[in-house]
Amino acid sequence: MADGGGEDKKMKVLVAVEETEGSLYALSWALDNLFTSASDVPDKTESLGRLVLIHAQQPLQHFMHPVGPCMTDPHHRSFSVLFAVYATSSVIDSVRRAQEQNSRNLLERATQVCRSKLVEAEMVIVDGDPKEMICQFAEQMQADLLVVGSRGLSKIRRAILGSVSGYCAHHATCPVLIVKPPKGNHP
Known part of the structure; x- marks a missing residue:
């Protein structure tokens, strides 16, 4: 950006994508409403903004499973015995490779949506809790806008999961646009 010259600041838009149709709907909405395709611009080399697609992979976790019958201590409190189940390194590597491939496939699908609208996009895959990683990356890239889809969770599921x-709306350092699918089209 020039210091008082005629060069315009290009908007940096971060769009979070996941495996839901609501996420791809939000991407399509952003492309249709925030970006003009190159065919609509006299100089086709002009970029109208920077679009970054982000996908956050959940980290692999070890699970705790109750084993055996419920036990009772002398104070009549019941409890279950828990054991950690650890996968072998080859299983973890296999799961990680499959997860990375799924992320690449998802982002390729999202990139195809962008190409169909003649809009170029960058792709980023991060590891960690999606809520936190999306907000951290938005701050890191100094996004002008964060676009997220809405899955239409019930109040109970939203409270539990x-x-x-909602997290991004409260914690992101930039404006957040939550795109809800039209009624009757909830994924």
Whole structure:
């Protein structure tokens, strides 16, 4: 950006994508409403903004499983015995490779949506809790806008699972646009 010259600041838009149709709907909405395709611009080399697609992979976790019958201590409190189940390194590597391939496939699908609208996009895959990683990356790239889809969770599921869009709306350092699919089209 020039210091008072005629060069315009290009908007940096971060769009979070995941495996839901609501996420791809939000991407399509952003492309249709925030970006003009190159065919709409006299100089086709002009970029109208920077679009970055982000996908956050959940980290692999070890699971705790209750084993055996419920036990009772002398104070009549019941409890279950828990054991950690650890996968072998070859299983973890296999799961990680499959997860990375799924992420690449998802982002390729999202990139195809962008190409169909003649908009170029960068792709980023991060590891960690999606809510936190999306907000951290938005701050790191100094995004002008974060676009997230809405899955239309019920109040109970949203309370239990948490909402990525709700978290981002409260914690992101930039404006957040939550795109809800039209009624009757909830994924």
